[in-house]
Amino acid sequence: MWLGPEEVLVANALWVTERANPFFVLQRRRGHGRGGGLTGLLVGTLDVVLDSSARVAPYRILHQTQDSQVYWTVACGSSRKEITEHWEWLENNLLQTLSIFDSEEDITTFVKGKIHGIIAEENKNLQPQGDEDPGKFKEAELKMRKQFGMPEGEKLVNYYSCSYWKGRVPRQGWLYLTVNHLCFYSFLLGKEVSLVVQWVDVTGLEKNATLLFPESIRVDTRDQELFFSMFLNIGETFKLMEQLANLAMRQLLDNEGFLEDKAPPRPAQPHRNISALKRDLDARAKNEYYRAMFRLPRDERLDGHTSCTLWTPFNKLHIPGQMFISSNYICFASKEEDGCHLIIPLREVTIVEKADSSSVLPSPLSISTKNKMTFLFANLKDRDFLVEKIADFLLKTSSKQPGDNSAGRKASVMDPAPEIPHISETLWRH
Numbered sequence: 001m002w003l004g005p006e007e008v009l010v011a012n013a014l015w016v017t018e019r020a021n022p023f024f025v026l027q028r029r030r031g032h033g034r035g036g037g038l039t040g041l042l043v044g045t046l047d048v049v050l051d052s053s054a055r056v057a058p059y060r061i062l063h064q065t066q067d068s069q070v071y072w073t074v075a076c077g078s079s080r081k082e083i084t085e086h087w088e089w090l091e092n093n094l095l096q097t098l099s100i101f102d103s104e105e106d107i108t109t110f111v112k113g114k115i116h117g118i119i120a121e122e123n124k125n126l127q128p129q130g131d132e133d134p135g136k137f138k139e140a141e142l143k144m145r146k147q148f149g150m151p152e153g154e155k156l157v158n159y160y161s162c163s164y165w166k167g168r169v170p171r172q173g174w175l176y177l178t179v180n181h182l183c184f185y186s187f188l189l190g191k192e193v194s195l196v197v198q199w200v201d202v203t204g205l206e207k208n209a210t211l212l213f214p215e216s217i218r219v220d221t222r223d224q225e226l227f228f229s230m231f232l233n234i235g236e237t238f239k240l241m242e243q244l245a246n247l248a249m250r251q252l253l254d255n256e257g258f259l260e261d262k263a264p265p266r267p268a269q270p271h272r273n274i275s276a277l278k279r280d281l282d283a284r285a286k287n288e289y290y291r292a293m294f295r296l297p298r299d300e301r302l303d304g305h306t307s308c309t310l311w312t313p314f315n316k317l318h319i320p321g322q323m324f325i326s327s328n329y330i331c332f333a334s335k336e337e338d339g340c341h342l343i344i345p346l347r348e349v350t351i352v353e354k355a356d357s358s359s360v361l362p363s364p365l366s367i368s369t370k371n372k373m374t375f376l377f378a379n380l381k382d383r384d385f386l387v388e389k390i391a392d393f394l395l396k397t398s399s400k401q402p403g404d405n406s407a408g409r410k411a412s413v414m415d416p417a418p419e420i421p422h423i424s425e426t427l428w429r430h
Helices: 037-049 080-093 104-129 135-148 234-254 276-294 383-399 406-410
Strands: 002-008 015-020 024-029 059-063 071-077 156-166 169-178 181-188 191-198 202-208 216-221 225-229 302-312 317-326 329-334 341-345 349-354 365-369 374-378 412-414
Touching: 002 104, 024 080, 059 080, 059 104, 071 080, 071 104, 135 156, 135 169, 135 181, 135 191, 156 181, 156 191, 156 234, 156 276, 169 191, 169 234, 202 234, 216 234, 234 276, 276 302, 276 317, 276 329, 276 341, 302 329, 302 383, 317 383, 349 383, 365 383
Parallel strands: 349 412
Antiparallel strands: 002 071, 015 024, 024 059, 059 071, 156 169, 156 225, 169 181, 181 191, 202 216, 216 225, 302 317, 302 374, 317 329, 329 341, 349 365, 365 374
């Protein structure tokens, strides 16, 4: 495939040149193909440990000019046929044009622009597929499918560098977590380890630390125990493994396949190295936590949360905690485990009102309900944005009740603050 041109300072290290012309070089990775020998073992080990793209694409094409010491990658290929097609295209379409230029700098600029144009055209054809995963994940997913023979439908969620303990010997490699499988691959000096475990076969997951296995994750299946360690972030890895295993069990019990969320919440600053599927699973975990905390319906989805305080008249305190907003509820949970939880159905809300800030109550917000109760929140970081969100959900809630237009007529956002009446303790969950 075509690659966005990147500099290569040492073009011949671990690579063998097979074809060359005044502007391009076609190379093969050492050890790939016939007669790899010791060099093949060493290079193969290095590629696995460093997660090199040469494992999937052992052929590449570099652009170079006569007086320059810098090379530029323009294409790679997993097979000789694929790389030959790219080489022939370059010879048939660019060689004659490049020979006209007088300046080497102009030649390189033209080549880079042409390659970027080809890539842009290819990406435009793929655009209807929706948000594509970052390039790193595309490459990792291709490696996973080729290495373990996975079908196109098997989606990679995330991958991690770690060690698999085979007896008392750690095997450094890469752990791939897909929707349906846990996979691991290692290649060290000719010793290959390849594992594929279905999540439905996992009977237990445990994060522990012993003298033999320092801070490791143990995966129990019906017939074996697997130990993985040396993660950069073991907590994140374990949490994702636990979520995927639970998801597989739930699908098995419900007899349903995995349905990817078609409209997951978009982060304000999307992470470049996180796949769309990983963000979907993170959003699912937050939604499940939100629904379990407040015992909400199964289809309720969290829109966002923010820090704030809540005035509790029965003990005359401003309790710090978190406000949670979803399409049908406004909820509050105090920071203390034995504190209070508050659930306000939006269908009961009549007035959302901003009050004047003071040193005692910065950025206050009061919410009144049909049964004449008012809840006072304060210390809201972005009160105006929060009020707009609540107003949008109130409009949608009133439109869902065609038989009862009272909520739609009364629900409003106001600026002056009313007198705060006494709040009954019966609505609070302790």
